[in-house]
Amino acid sequence: MTVAVSRPARPLRAFLGAGAIGVLLLVAMAITSVANVRSHGAPQWTGWFGLVAGALALAGGVYGLRAVREPTRRSSHLRRALLLFGLGLFGWLVVMDVFTYLLLAGPEVALAAALACVPTTGLALLAVRWLDRYDSQPWPYLLAALIWGALAATLLVSLSETLWQMANYDLVPGQPLEISIAFMAGSNEEVAKGVAVFLLYLVLRERFQGVVAGIVYGAAVGIGFNFLETMTYIAHLYYLFSGLVPDPKAGPAWVGPLAAGVAQWFIRQILGMFLGHPTYTALIGAGIGAAAVLPKRHQRFLSILGGLLLAVAAHFSWDAWASLFPTSSSNALLLLISIPARNVLMTGPFTVVVLLVLVMGLEVEGAGLRRQLEQEVAAAGGAVGAEEVPVLLSAWRRLDSRYAAFALRGWRAYSRLSQLQTAQLRLARLKWQRQQQGRPADAESEAAGRSRILELRQALAAED
Structure with a gap:
């Protein structure tokens, strides 16, 4: 399935920074876990559990390094790294939080x-x-x-x-x-x-x-x-x-x-x-x-x-x-x-x-999305229709239109319309955010987004 917009490419420094923070986080958790488990007289199994968890996290780190060194296989290496590191991290968390903090009572x-x-x-x-x-x-x-x-x-x-x-x-x-x-x-x-x-x-x-x-x-x-x-x-x-x-x-x-x-x-x-x-x-x-x-x-x-x-x-x-x-x-x-x-x-x-910042953020975001949606209407490419703009900018009207589709044509129509509206908003958001950041338009991602919208529109029409 084609995604609405492509993900922005992450520079190498982002991977290195995330890896460094992950290593520091694991070391911090390991020290804390060992200290707390020892202070509460944990059974011997917790030590072995911790060793297995540490080995999994270390294996995840190895795959993380391979993702940096082998760009052509970066996605597969990152998936393995996240899975192994996540399992190792979860192991330490189980020992620390579940045993140390909760089971005393x-x-x-x-x-x-x-x-x-x-x-x-x-x-x-x-x-x-x-x-x-x-x-x-x-x-x-x-x-x-x-x-x-x-x-x-x-x-x-x-x-x-x-x-x-x-x-x-x-x-x-x-x-x-x-x-x-x-x-x-x-x-x-x-x-x-x-x-x-x-x-x-x-x-x-x-x-x-x-x-x-x-x-x-x-x-x-x-x-x-x-x-x-x-x-x-x-x-x-x-x-x-x-x-x-x-x-x-x-x-x-x-x-x-x-x-x-x-x-x-x-x-x-x-x-x-x-x-x-x-x-x-x-x-x-x-x-x-x-x-x-x-x-x-x-x-x-x-x-x-x-x-x-x-x-x-x-x-x-x-x-x-x-x-x-x-x-x-x-x-x-x-x-x-x-x-x-x-x-x-x-x-x-x-x-x-927090609420005031949220309201102001929603107003700024709504105005920016409106401009981008109206530009799509003016382009007449079929991604957004003029009658859709007020619906897309109102959460209640979007929900009402989806329930109307459900009442008339069932769950599949509801799901298709929900996906269509989400894709339209994400296309507008992509354009607005790049404008906010002072970056040039991402023509490839925008084209992918419009293609996905047209695909969903055709699928929705087929439900009639």
Whole structure:
């Protein structure tokens, strides 16, 4: 099947950069995994499991090098490299995240925590996907972003926070230590998630263009990170509170293991689902997405740095609340007021910033796509008709036209029309993005896109 547009060629430095980051990431995860597994007295099988995972990742690296050295077979070598490296990476993640973090409280608690987080996480991902009204991102890509945020970013955070704490306890005694620890979570977690978003950009460069796509993928990484962090807190607090003896003096204020777990779920999966990690990482994604279409290097650098600094500031403001407004856990009423206020007052303004950037990005994107679609209408090549332009620029009208096709001619007509509209928008997006970047038109990709549109139009007409 002919694709709508050809993928932009990646320069050699992109492969080398991705390989270098992948090696550093694997080394970081290996160190963290070994340290945590040893500290928790893991069984012997985890060591062998880790060795096999490391061997797979190393084999993936070998194929990655062969992809660089043999351009004629680059695609096949890259597929093998990604498969082997992904399997190795997943092996380390299983040892680290599943065993080390979740099974201390028992597999039943870990499973219950996961099942409790799945519905809220799924709804959040669905809402984030809906934000990109001109070209919804493919589900496999969004799920990859979510899984990457849940597994890879959490491991980077574990390593960076361990090193940070070691350096601070040795070098920053007294009051500066408290300030440093307060700043640690915001900086370490956002940098770790930022690395995950940037790696996604390297892999999905043809989809990761503009602030809208950046916000969507950044938020997906944050949702994944929030998923595993919630599970970790639930399992950890359940484990801690299970070892405590109920205090008769506390009375109704006593918090048992189940109540502690439910409270964490509510704080992180309800209050903090959007007023939390998804907001922070969406700021990073917006910076990277904007950089993807900026023409000058210093503009791209400032865009990425600005998004990262905003994310760190947003996260730090949330952590600073505990120091500004300390609340005793024995005062239930004050806690009920303080916890939502923390999310709304500290993270809420940054969520508003994300929404404003999203709205402005959609307006700019819509105007650019309209110009390109109208140019296709004027060219009279059959790729876009004048009556199709307002439909293509409205998510609701596209959906309505697809349901009308389904009602009249069935599922195949719905699918054909959906593919046709997607191909038309992607052709317009290709032309608009190259114009934004100050690059010449890609005649070959545009021709392939028009050919694909005409092919789909004929297939749709055959459904009549």
